[in-house]
Structures are given as structure tokens and as C-alpha cells.
Amino acid sequence: MICRPSGHHQLSRVTQVLGGKVVLQNVTGGVGAIGLNQAERGKADGYTLLYGAENPLLYKVMQLGQKDYSDFVPVNVLARGIPILVASPDAPFDTFPEMLDYIKANPKTVKFGSTGPGGLPSVIAAMIQSKAPIEVTFVPYDGDGPALTALQGGAIDVMPAVLGAAIESIKGGKMKPIAVFDTEAAPQLPDTKTVVETNPEYADLLPWGPFFGVFVKKGTPDDVVAKLTEAFQAGAGNADFTALMDGRGYKMLSLSGAEAQSFLDDWQAKTSWLIWEAGIAKKSPEEFGIAKP
Numbered sequence: 001m002i003c004r005p006s007g008h009h010q011l012s013r014v015t016q017v018l019g020g021k022v023v024l025q026n027v028t029g030g031v032g033a034i035g036l037n038q039a040e041r042g043k044a045d046g047y048t049l050l051y052g053a054e055n056p057l058l059y060k061v062m063q064l065g066q067k068d069y070s071d072f073v074p075v076n077v078l079a080r081g082i083p084i085l086v087a088s089p090d091a092p093f094d095t096f097p098e099m100l101d102y103i104k105a106n107p108k109t110v111k112f113g114s115t116g117p118g119g120l121p122s123v124i125a126a127m128i129q130s131k132a133p134i135e136v137t138f139v140p141y142d143g144d145g146p147a148l149t150a151l152q153g154g155a156i157d158v159m160p161a162v163l164g165a166a167i168e169s170i171k172g173g174k175m176k177p178i179a180v181f182d183t184e185a186a187p188q189l190p191d192t193k194t195v196v197e198t199n200p201e202y203a204d205l206l207p208w209g210p211f212f213g214v215f216v217k218k219g220t221p222d223d224v225v226a227k228l229t230e231a232f233q234a235g236a237g238n239a240d241f242t243a244l245m246d247g248r249g250y251k252m253l254s255l256s257g258a259e260a261q262s263f264l265d266d267w268q269a270k271t272s273w274l275i276w277e278a279g280i281a282k283k284s285p286e287e288f289g290i291a292k293p
Contacts, residue, residue, distance in 0.1 A: 011235065013231075014232060016234070017230055017234045017235075018227070018228075018231045030065070031055045031059075031064055032053060032055040032056060033055075033056070033059065033067075035052065036050060036065075037067065039072075040071050040217060044220045045221075045224070046216055046225070049214055049228070050072065050215040051213075052069075052212060052213065052215060053210060053211065054271075056068045057069060057264065057267060057271065057272070058272065058281075060283065060287075060288045061275065061276060061281040061283050061284070062117065062282060062283075063282045063283055068268070069215060071218055072215035073217070073218055073220060074213055074214075074215055074260035074264060075213070075214040075215060075225065075232050075256065076213050076229060076232040076254060076256050077211060077253050077255040077256075077263050078211075078212055078214065078232075078245075078254060079212065079245045079251060079252050080207070080209045080210070080211040080250060080253055081164070081210040081249060082162065082163040082181075082182050082186050082209055083120060083160060083161070083162060083163070083181035083182070084160070084161060084162070084166060084177055084178075084179070084189075084249075085099075085124065085158060085159075085160050085177070085178040085179045085181065086158070086159050086160075086161060086170065086176065087099070087151075087157060087159075087178050088151055088152070088154055088175060088176075089173060089174065089175060090154075091157050091158070091176070093178070094176065094178070095179070095193070095198060096178055096179035096195050096199060099178055103134045103135065103136060104134065107134075107135035108135045108137055109137075110137070110157045111136070111155070111156040111158070112157070112160075113138075113139055113141055113151060113159035113160075114139060115142070115143055115144060115147060118275060120144075120161065120162060120209075120210055121147070121160040122275065122278075123160075123208070123271060123274065124181055125160060125278075126275055126277075126280060127202065127208075130205070130277070131199070131201050131202055132199075136158075139155070144159075144161055144162070147159050148161060148169065148175070151175055152169060152174045152175060160181070162209070162210060162248075162250075163180070163188060163248075163249025164248030167188055167189070167249055177192040179192070179193060179198065180192050180193070180195065181194070181206060182195075182206055183196050183203065187246075188246075205274070208267070208270065208271070211253070213255075213260070214228070214232050232256075236252065236254040266293070268290060269285070269291055269293045270293050273285050273290070273292050273293060
């Protein structure tokens with residue numbers, strides 16, 4: 001099983017259902033492309049699985065590769081991250097509408113942290129811009145960790161992040177939540193409004209967020225896919241795994257079959273067109289047959 005570290009927490013229950021041993025192989029590099037290609041080269045027999053994230057769905061429009069999950073069958077789309085907009089404690093705004101008003105009154109003075117094209121910060125920024133064009137200064141960082149550290153140090157003013165990466169610093173008063181970018185309030189921050197509550201025009205873009213799941217090569221026999229689906233649905237119900245996801249700010253999904261495929265198609269279409277229209281993507285989704293939502 002070619003995977004990422006969070007896969008370990010499910011496997012005790014998965015192995016019980018499968019009645020066999022699961023060997024993990026962490027493959028890094030190429031924003032996940034190396035692992036995806038390695039899994040795709042394997043046999044379609046159910047013995048090589050890919051534990052992957054959302055990145056491959058943007059490979060084509062970002063020109064990072066020519067493959068995506070169309071070469072795979074989703075066994076289980078496990079969980080989705082909850083995006084949140086956080087600001088330094090002394091930022092002169094406390095809510096999303098207040099932030100928009102301040103930025104409009106003070107163009108190019110507010111500094112947004114960024115982690116590169118196609119990442120969560122760039123997608124959330126594209127969402128904001130699609131409904132409320134604003135002039136801000138983007139400051140690049142090599143990952144969420146350095147960007148959130150910079151936010152705490154006052155080097156930037158605002159950072160879009162996944163909830164789990166920011167929650168402890170929010171609780172510690174080192175940054176403040178501006179808005180949850182989701183259609184439902186985050187249980188971890190019940191007093192923080194969603195962007196849809198204050199600005200309902202964002203409803204057609206949400207829910208959205210980074211995700212991960214388990215995939216098997218297309219052509220794997222249906223009975224094998226069914227057995228794997230049963231095993232990973234059981235694994236998704238593992239108490240340690242669900243607690244881990246909650247702590248990292250992820251929303252459990254555990255989608256399989258047609259429901260999982262619909263989720264993947266919708267995510268790819270929504271995100272690809274959003275970053276294309278924002279000038280982030282290098283190729284139009286239309287070139288790859290990705291229909292506009």
C-alpha cells in the first residue's frame with residue numbers, strides 16, 4: 001500500500017476485515033506524482049493501493065503530470081479538511097466583512113500568506129477574489145507551518161489554512177479566526193461564523209477542502225473492490241482514526257462507489273475552473289474535458 005502517514009491509524013481494523021497483512025510504503029516527491037505513478041504501474045489485482053490526497057486532480061491544469069484519479073477506482077474518500085481564514089491578533093478586523101471593508105479602504109497594505117499555486121491558500125484566495133475583488137500583497141512561504149509562524153510573528157496579516165494546523169494557536173491566542181470557509185460551523189470553533197453566514201454569495205463554492213482517500217487501479221475485479229471498500233469503511237470508523245481527523249480539523253466523509261466518484265468529479269471541476277479563472281492554472285480545464293460547474 002503506497003501511502004501517507006495518516007494511513008497507519010486505520011489499519012488495525014482494515015487488516016481484521018481483510019484477514020491479512022498490509023505493508024505500508026511511504027512514497028514522497030513530485031507533489032504526490034511519484035507515488036501515484038508507482039501505484040498506476042502495479043497490477044490491477046487489489047494488492048497495490050494508493051493512499052492519496054487531492055493533488056492529482058490538479059496535475060493536468062497545473063502541468064505537473066498527465067495522470068489523475070481517472071486511472072483509479074476510489075475505494076474510500078475518507079475525509080475533507082476544513083479551511084479557515086486566520087489573522088494576527090492585532091489585525092484591525094475581526095470578521096470577514098470587516099476584513100473586506102478594511103482591504104478595500106487600504107489596498108495592497110494587507111499581507112496574505114501563500115504556499116504556492118494550487119495549494120489551499122491560493123484556492124481560498126481565488127474564492128475570495130471571485131466574489132469580492134480585493135488588492136492584497138501575497139507573501140510566499142514554503143508550507144503552512146512557516147506561513148503560520150510568520151503570521152504569529154507579525155510578518156503577514158492573514159493566512160488561509162486548514163483548521164487543524166491553526167486550532168492550537170487560535171486557542172492559545174496567537175492568532176484569531178476570521179471565518180470558517182465551509183457551509184457548516186466547525187465544532188472546534190462554534191463561535192466562529194462561516195463565510196456563508198456573513199456572505200451567502202460564497203455558497204456555490206462550498207463545501208470545499210483538501211481531502212484524502214484510498215484508491216485502486218482501474219480494472220481491479222469488482223469483488224476485490226467490494227472487499228476493500230468494506231474493509232476501509234470499517235477502518236474509517238476506528239475511534240483512534242476519527243479522533244485524529246477531528247484533531248486535525250478534518251470532516252469525516254467515508255464515501256465509496258458512485259458517491260465517491262461524484263465527489264472527485266465535482267472537486268476537480270470546481271477547483272480547476274476556479275484557479276484557471278484566477279490565472280493560477282497553466283492550462284484550461286476545457287482542454288482535458290473537465291466541464292465547467
